[in-house]
């Protein structure tokens with residue numbers, strides 16, 4: 001017995017010295033070592049995150065994605081000068097990048113959408129976006145129900161949709177309400193006030209408050225949704241976030257030297273706006289929510305709530321024949337011709 005225990009310990013060095021049998025704690029079994037096993041498995045597999053950005057043209061969607069991941073993850077300009085500009089987004093495009101930090105690998109996919117609501121008649125312009133989201137659920141479902149299914153199903157489901165509100169300082173437009181009301185039922189929506197550097201602090205605070213009231217009045221449940229808080233701890237943390245939403249953000253992919261430090265910012269005649277400085281804007285809170293504190297939860301809610309609702313509905317509708325075509329009724333009971341966005345989408349690049 002002693003030999004086999006020694007053997008286990010040689011193979012699992014993380015057990016040694018952690019209060020196990022060998023340090024004399026006779027009651028120690030080693031259940032806590034599962035955490036290390038999970039960590040190693042997760043490190044091997046890597047992580048996937050799919051973020052979609054939606055909002056009127058020119059609100060800084062592509063720029064914010066580049067700011068978030070500190071590289072040109074959203075769109076690459078055709079010209080490669082330092083002064084290069086991000087071209088206008090004209091169709092739904094998914095761009096995947098494999099990024100690695102401290103040995104942790106992540107496949108990040110940014111789904112960039114063209115100006116939302118740019119048409120004269122914007123009725124039903126949310127439809128192509130809804131269709132894209134449902135198409136990803138459908139793809140996942142078809143993989144899942146395959147007899148010969150893959151060990152790991154590729155996950156293209158949209159985990160989070162960042163909705164850009166124009167910095168008008170007034171109130172939400174009917175279009176914003178319509179989009180968030182419909183889409184918050186199928187995807188995690190994180191609303192942000194775009195180009196917040198155009199608002200004074202007072203304007204910003206009162207605009208944020210107005211938006212929160214309007215969301216509440218229209219029964220729009222954005223992420224983190226109250227009903228999905230798991231316990232009191234969750235509730236406490238998420239309540240603070242809900243009081244801050246929507247984050248007033250500023251984006252930039254230009255680096256500047258300020259007080260000897262390199263940082264992302266926007267240089268103006270009266271100073272440099274530092275995008276990651278919480279005294280300047282709330283970009284850092286958005287980054288923390290999406291990446292540092294709630295990434296796993298965002299993915300869990302996508303899979304256990306939004307996808308689950310789609311799956312159950314789909315399997316019921318096809319009456320036990322899930323290989324059939326997805327019924328049109330999934331997006332809207334009476335689908336009509338969508339305006340605005342091109343429904344087609346494509347995966348552009350996959351960089352290693």
Ligand SMILES: Nc1nc2c(ncn2[C@@H]2O[C@H](COP(=O)(O)OP(=O)(O)OP(=O)(O)O)[C@@H](O)[C@H]2O)c(=O)[nH]1
Pocket residue numbers: 055056057058059060061062063064086087088089090113114115116194195196197198249250251252266
């Ligand atoms: N003042 C200010 N300008 C910004 C901000 N973010 C981006 N911009 C500028 O706004 C312009 C448009 O930015 P994009 O990121 O291309 O906007 P977009 O929403 O992707 O536009 P479309 O692709 O046309 O939908 C660029 O000149 C950016 O430099 C911001 O936070 N504040």
Ligand SMILES: [Mg+2]
Pocket residue numbers: 061062063087088089112113
């Ligand atoms: Mg764009």
